[in-house]
Structures are given as C-alpha cells and as structure tokens.
Amino acid sequence: MTDRSSVPTWLWYALLCIFWWGLWGFLSKIGSGTANPAQMQILFTLGMLPVALGMLLQMRWKLDRDRAGITYGLLCGLATGLGTLGYYAALQKQDASVVTPVTGLFPVLTVILALVVLRERLNKVQMGGMLLALASIVVLSI
Amino acid sequence: MHWLAYAGFAIVLWGINGLFMKLGTNRVSARSMVIWVTAGFVVLLPVLWRGTTLSGLGTRVIAVGLIAGAVNGLGNWAVFACLEKGAKASVAIPLTALYPLCTVVLATLFLNERPTSLQWIGIALALAGGAMLSYEPAPVAASPREEQAPCVQ
Numbered sequence: 124m125t126d127r128s129s130v131p132t133w134l135w136y137a138l139l140c141i142f143w144w145g146l147w148g149f150l151s152k153i154g155s156g157t158a159n160p161a162q163m164q165i166l167f168t169l170g171m172l173p174v175a176l177g178m179l180l181q182m183r184w185k186l187d188r189d190r191a192g193i194t195y196g197l198l199c200g201l202a203t204g205l206g207t208l209g210y211y212a213a214l215q216k217q218d219a220s221v222v223t224p225v226t227g228l229f230p231v232l233t234v235i236l237a238l239v240v241l242r243e244r245l246n247k248v249q250m251g252g253m254l255l256a257l258a259s260i261v262v263l264s265i
Numbered sequence: 266m267h268w269l270a271y272a273g274f275a276i277v278l279w280g281i282n283g284l285f286m287k288l289g290t291n292r293v294s295a296r297s298m299v300i301w302v303t304a305g306f307v308v309l310l311p312v313l314w315r316g317t318t319l320s321g322l323g324t325r326v327i328a329v330g331l332i333a334g335a336v337n338g339l340g341n342w343a344v345f346a347c348l349e350k351g352a353k354a355s356v357a358i359p360l361t362a363l364y365p366l367c368t369v370v371l372a373t374l375f376l377n378e379r380p381t382s383l384q385w386i387g388i389a390l391a392l393a394g395g396a397m398l399s400y401e402p403a404p405v406a407a408s409p410r411e412e413q414a415p416c417v418q
Binding site for chain 2: 131132145149158161166181199200236241246252254264
C-alpha cells in the first residue's frame, strides 16, 4: 500500500516507530541514572498500560478474537520481557559496551526466520541495507 | 552461567519475537497486538517485583520511566501497523532496530552529548542501511522472476 507520493505506507509507520523507540531509549538513558534495570522495566510496563487502554477504547472494547493472533501477541510480550531479563542478567556479568552490541544482533535471527518460515525474499539492495543496518546497530551500541 | 549464555537467550527470544510480530499482525489488528503484548509484559511483573521494589525512587525518575513505557507502547503500535500495512518482517525488524540513531540525535540535542567518531560512523551506516532497506523497486508487470514468494498468512 502506497500513498500519492509513492512512499510505502509501512515506511511511514517504520519511521514513526524509530522515533518513538528512539525517544524511549533517550528517556531510559535519563532514568537509568537513578533506577536499576528491573525498576525501569516495571515502570515501562506500567507506562504501557494507558496506551493499551487507549487502544482498547479506540476499538470500543471490541478486541480481535483470533486465537492464534492472541497467542502470538502474548508470546511477543513474554519473549520481549524474558529476553530483557536475559539481557539484564548478562549486564550483571559483563560491561554494557560488550553485551549491548552482541544482543543488538537479534535482527539477524528474525531475518533468517522470516526467510525460512515466512518465505520472504529480499532484493540485493535490501540485503546490503540489512548488513549495513546490523553494522550500525553494533557500532551505535558500543 | 557465562554472560554469553544470557545474551544468547536474549538474542533468541528477541529474534523469534520478530517472527511472532509478523504472524500476529497477519491475524489481528495492530491495536489488538499492542493490548496482547502489554498483557504479556504484565504477566512478567510479579517476577520483576520479586527481585526489586520501587520504594526509594524519586517522583521524577518514576515519571520518566512511566512516560518511557507509554512511548515504548506507541512504538510497538507503530511497528505492528508497519507490519500490518505489508512490510516484510525481514525489512521492518532490522529497520526499526535502527532506533538508537534517534536516541543519539536526541541525546545530542537535549543532553549536550557529542557523538564520538565511532558513533558518527554508526549514524552514517544507519542512514545508508535504512535507505537501502526501504528500497522497493516499482512492481514490473509480467516479470515472474521479480515476483516475491508469498508470505505465510
């Protein structure tokens, strides 16, 4: 799906996501000076509740009921949360400058799974972009 | 346990999560996904609370943490909407993982931090990588070799 300027609609949402998550990273940076990672994670979760409530109100309390969709949604939350706990555990044993670039490589697994399970295909430019993106994730995490 | 084992655990779960995100948005709306993902986070709250408490934290840091959570939730909605609108997981996940670029820019603007030489390289790589990941050639009619394999619905 594209708008009149031929920029794909999904790209606008991706840029919006980068902005919101970038702001999240910025606020986390401010908060992590005082609060420990677990405390921040608790606050993040509590802070997400009003957003979820807002979405529920927008949907007039009519949630999609596809069982598989619900399962994937719950698994997303659990996988992200548990992965974050693993990240914190690694931080207790190693410096953030080492752990963060390593864990930043997680999109590699997503891409492999998307290519194998979802049978997605990347063109050569996108493949090159993915490699540059991974390199930048590692460099920016150091 | 070695730190790499914990880091590997995080990589596997976050990596698989990208797949769950796409599979989920193939079935329910982006807004519904935000709600169920939040529920998944809430399930983990007792585990987190067992090891720590919020007592002793100042009002300012609590406010910052709560706002950060809300902003994170909005980011979740945006990535689900991105996938819902047809983005491939193999493009959307590496692309949105470039968010530290925005963090570096904000820290430069508001915290008076100055990017290091290495970070400048990272910024350049992120911009180039992001632009290349976003590249999708215009569909060519009657060109089966250019067709993409269908996604699992």
